[in-house]
Amino acid sequence: MSTQTARPVRTTVQAPPPPIPQPPRAPRQLTSKLAVHAVLLVFALYTLMPLTWLVIAATKNYRDLFATNPFALGDFNLWHNLGELLAYNDGIYSRWLANSVLYTVVGSLLSTLISVACGYAFDKYEFKGKESLFGLVLVGVLVPATVVQLPLYLLASEAGLVNTYWAVLIPSLVNPFGVYLARVFSEGYVPGEVLEAARVDGAGELRTFVSVSLPMLAPGFMTIFLFSFTASWNNFYGALMMLNDEELYPVNLGLYAWQKSVYQQPELYPLVIIGALVAVLPLIVAFLCLQRFWRSGLTAGAVK
CATH class of the missing domain: 1.10.3720.10 (MetI-like)
Structure with missing residues (x-):
């Protein structure tokens, strides 16, 4: 009486495909992207500059408005100026x-x-x-x-x-x-x-x-x-x-x-x-x- 043993099934694991090499980014694309970001940055600065000056100037008194640099902080009088604003002319x-x-x-x-x-x-x-x-x-x-x-x-x-x-x-x-x-x-x-x-x-x-x-x-x-x-x-x-x-x-x-x-x-x-x-x-x-x-x-x- 003989017994037959099943042959082991040989499994093969396929290796993942090699990554597709990405072509190097053309210098022209980098230049265009940098130019677009530079233009957007200029427009952002142009838009935010008046608001920045307004925030800084709101913290100054009358003397500091004309005696200091427009974008330099003076004495912090924001809350004082706000109180004067709300109290002037009976709160008009x-x-x-x-x-x-x-x-x-x-x-x-x-x-x-x-x-x-x-x-x-x-x-x-x-x-x-x-x-x-x-x-x-x-x-x-x-x-x-x-x-x-x-x-x-x-x-x-x-x-x-x-x-x-x-x-x-x-x-x-x-x-x-x-x-x-x-x-x-x-x-x-x-x-x-x-x-x-x-x-x-x-x-x-x-x-x-x-x-x-x-x-x-x-x-x-x-x-x-x-x-x-x-x-x-x-x-x-x-x-x-x-x-x-x-x-x-x-x-x-x-x-x-x-x-x-x-x-x-x-x-x-x-x-x-x-x-x-x-x-x-x-x-x-x-x-x-x-x-x-x-x-x-x-x-x-x-x-x-």
């Missing part, structure tokens, strides 16, 4: 800041809501003269805001709105560029099939817009709001034309009034500088908080 700067918040936040929210609703209507509905009316909106994008300030002033004067809050708020509600962006966002974010499903379920047009379309348009809404916020906060010429009462000034117009008086009142120099720094902070905070919506919103319509 705080009133200007509150006015700017009112004009900007309320005006931007209403303007963005109107723009999104109009852009949505241009995209999803068919009506007579639709493209002609949208072309008129695009013409409004091409007209500079300063050109229409005089006609707006004459209209506000006839309506008795000059030197009131409404004289600044009502013109800010019209945003042709926001309507254009809203139509692009609606084309990219709101599928027609979803709207048809909502209508089949019995939802009306208003409820479909508020409950279905508006949440989908959230990135676009925040992008338009950010643009409108920036434009409203920096709206200087419109407020200059419409307002005469110091109590109604936004912060930029108030600082301009102080700047005109620095030759008669030199003590206003530090207040103008620290006031300008405080006025810039809301824009920085808005961009930092809303940048993720802004980035996603800018890609709307790029991929369909």
Whole structure:
């Protein structure tokens, strides 16, 4: 009787393929990359230099502003200057800041809501003269805001709105560029099939817009709001034309009034500088908080 033993199976382990050698990077590519980074660095320095000077100058008193190097630190008087700013003329700067918040936040929210609703209507509905009316909106994008300030002033004067809050708020509600962006966002974010499903379920047009379309348009809404916020906060010429009462000034117009008086009142120099720094902070905070919506919103319509 014999027993057979199974032959051991010989396994072969294949060696991994040798790594593919990478071609050496061409010197021309390195030169191009360095040139691009150098240009970006120059633009970054150019952009940040005024803000850097503003931060440094806000820590100086009146004597140090003119006796020291513009980018050299003097005596640290930031908190003292801030206290003087808020206490000057019975706290008028705080009133200007509150006015700017009112004009900007309320005006931007209403303007963005109107723009999104109009852009949505241009995209999803068919009506007579639709493209002609949208072309008129695009013409409004091409007209500079300063050109229409005089006609707006004459209209506000006839309506008795000059030197009131409404004289600044009502013109800010019209945003042709926001309507254009809203139509692009609606084309990219709101599928027609979803709207048809909502209508089949019995939802009306208003409820479909508020409950279905508006949440989908959230990135676009925040992008338009950010643009409108920036434009409203920096709206200087419109407020200059419409307002005469110091109590109604936004912060930029108030600082301009102080700047005109620095030759008669030199003590206003530090207040103008620290006031300008405080006025810039809301824009920085808005961009930092809303940048993720802004980035996603800018890609709307790029991929369909």
